[in-house]
Amino acid sequence: MKKLQNSLYINTQGAYLHKERETLVIDIAKEKALQLPIHSISGIFCFGNVMVSPQVMGFCGERGVNLAFFTEYGRFLARVQGKQTGNVLLRRTQYRYADTQAAEIARVIVAAKIQSQRQVLQRHQRNYGKHPEISQTIALLKSTVDRLRITDDLDTIRGLEGDAAARYFSVFNQLITEKSGSFSFSQRTRRPPTDPVNALLSFFYAIVGNDISAALQGVGLDPQVGFLHRDRPGRDSLAQDILEEFRAYLVDRLVLTLINRQQVKPSDFIYEASGAVKLKDTARKAVLQEFQAKKQQTIIHPYLKEEVPLGLLPHVQALLLARHLRGDLEHYPPFLAR
Structure with a gap:
């Protein structure tokens, strides 16, 4: 059973999510607004005009962190998925x-x-x-x-x-x-x-x-x-x-x-x-x-x-x-x- 961890919701338009070593960093207007270790979260939800670096996408797929994208209305657009797991x-x-x-x-x-x-x-x-x-x-x-x-x-x-x-x-x-x-x-x-x-x-x-x-x-x-x-x-x-x-x-x-x-x-x-x-x-x-x-x-x-x-x-x-x-x-x- 997965441990219940915090989910990260990013809804500030123009925010940029990128990676620094084993941490995730959110920049807003080119200023660091938040930095946290990836093991502290289980999911990242991006709404509207939120940019995510390719390194973060790969990082999330590798670590099994759910990374999903939505419109500003909350309509689901896409999700980054790592290697398929589970019994065929x-x-x-x-x-x-x-x-x-x-x-x-x-x-x-x-x-x-x-x-x-x-x-x-x-x-x-x-x-x-x-x-x-x-x-x-x-x-x-x-x-x-x-x-x-x-x-x-x-x-x-x-x-x-x-x-x-x-x-x-x-x-x-x-x-x-x-x-x-x-x-x-x-x-x-x-x-x-x-x-x-x-x-x-x-x-x-x-x-x-x-x-x-x-x-x-x-x-x-x-x-x-x-x-x-x-x-x-x-x-x-x-x-x-x-x-x-x-x-x-x-x-x-x-x-x-x-x-x-x-x-x-x-x-x-x-x-x-x-x-x-x-x-x-x-x-x-x-x-x-x-x-x-x-x-x-x-x-x-x-x-x-x-x-x-x-x-x-x-x-x-x-x-x-x-x-x-x-x-x-x-x-x-x-x-x-x-």
């Missing part, structure tokens, strides 16, 4: 499952995702009282989970997942208790996000998805070959599969907290003429600090029954999936917080 037999098993038994794993992932969405809605009602629309959505999501139990058809599973997501986001605006109306949410928009709520969701989904990709590679799995998401060039479909387990629990709850506690404001966003909305640099730094703090929190893992930091959950689930594919576990246990 595990990956061959993964490919066979993807071809012949994908529905088995996809079903439990989708069920866990929908249960987490229900928990977000139920948590809101416990705190703020019942709302007819939300109560109806909770009941409909439960019905969807019941339907999942009796289907082995992958297309049906995908359809149920899409319908559940639409119903969940149809009441998402009700969960925003910040009263100014500046963070109104009508529907999920992705490329690009067209309002502050979608900008935050997309930003954090991209970061968690990249964490999951790194975790899957760490146990020897291929992040691009999934079970729920179809293969598509350039997409880490398996990482997107596992991300479904964490969307509501890790990201949606964090976004709602940031908005409802007014830790982000409308002035923290840039509204472009194209309709795209993105976080300003200063706001991005602030929300990343909140995310890093959240990753340090611990829970009792529902399957392992052990205390685990939230930042290690992608690594735990990657390990459990690998154990299932090897035959050590009869079923893959998706993450579902109690």
